[in-house]
Ligand code: C2O
Ligand code: CU
């Protein structure tokens with residue numbers, strides 16, 4: 001409900017801006033790639049927070065430079081609170097841990113290095129050093145009680161198959177757009193770049209003075225990553241504490257949008273890759289536009305899809321013929337995942353609430369449904385930032 005003004009000054013020697021990923025803001029404040037703040041210039045972002053409580057994040061959106069700017073540090077997260085959510089008495093303060101998971105590649109001086117090769121443009125730029133809130137080899141003392149972990153995958157291309165090292169289950173209570181209708185119990189959760197997960201972990205099930213890790217389990221379905229299990233964050237259970245937390249039976253009411261209410265279905269083929277050298281280009285020219293949506297690469301001024309204000313639509317992302325994962329993200333709206341066929345074949349626990357980014361694995365076709373309630377020009381794109389910078393992004397205009 002609050003109106004915020006965020007004065008922004010670009011201290012870089014190149015253009016940048018801020019996109020509020022997970023906030024429904026007017027198009028003029030959304031950080032579209034055409035709304036740049038040039039070096040040395042300032043801009044006041046101002047908008048009213050008019051949505052459910054959630055965890056959102058912010059990062060720049062300059063076309064072809066988003067990957068570099070995010071990887072080298074321009075990203076962060078914030079939390080929107082509400083009285084409704086407060087009333088649930090979820091673990092808070094010291095028991096609510098915001099965790100931004102990223103991977104970094106460092107040079108010999110310890111500086112962050114961003115220089116994707118052609119192959120890394122293909123699969124996404126990944127770093128060997130995993131960080132949480134900017135810290136490598138992080139650890140967190142905890143007590144024997146319930147904690148709320150608010151996780152953002154702020155990586156360019158790496159996915160994390162979140163799990164506890166002792167195999168214990170944990171609960172998913174929310175995702176991109178806020179709380180799920182009811183808590184879901186899982187033993188692992190695959191989180192793609194841009195996605196958030198709101199988790200509850202019960203450390204009373206872990207012996208005092210022992211350690212447990214949040215880790216990424218190996219996963220299948222992608223050839224470029226997922227073959228290894230690796231640690232993300234060490235929890236040291238070092239104090240006995242009893243809590244009175246009671247799991248609410250219902251967290252949030254989300255009215256499912258019926259497919260019958262959709263006035264239009266749009267299909268997007270995200271599984272076709274343009275061959276290097278196609279279109280008569282050779283050499284480095286061929287590096288652009290290997291990743292496409294419906295065969296197109298991003299054009300700042302072209303409106304690719306025109307949407308009627310307040311209409312409900314189904315958008316289908318088809319990766320049937322693809323061999324790379326694509327976390328597809330829409331600006332200007334939250335959506336519901338209405339179906340997934342192929343690949344994992346179902347709607348996952350953390351997809352049972354409102355989303356703004358949905359992972360479409362190779363072989364999958366994912367349908368989302370949403371009502372477009374914000375006027376103006378927005379982008380939708382793959383949140384693998386190398387794919388995005390390579391042109392895997394289109395404009396849509398709501399009017
Ligand atoms: Cu995280 Cu276009 O956004
Ligand atoms: Cu966004």
Ligand code: CU
Pocket residue numbers: 291324325326327382383384387388392
């Ligand atoms: Cu992609």
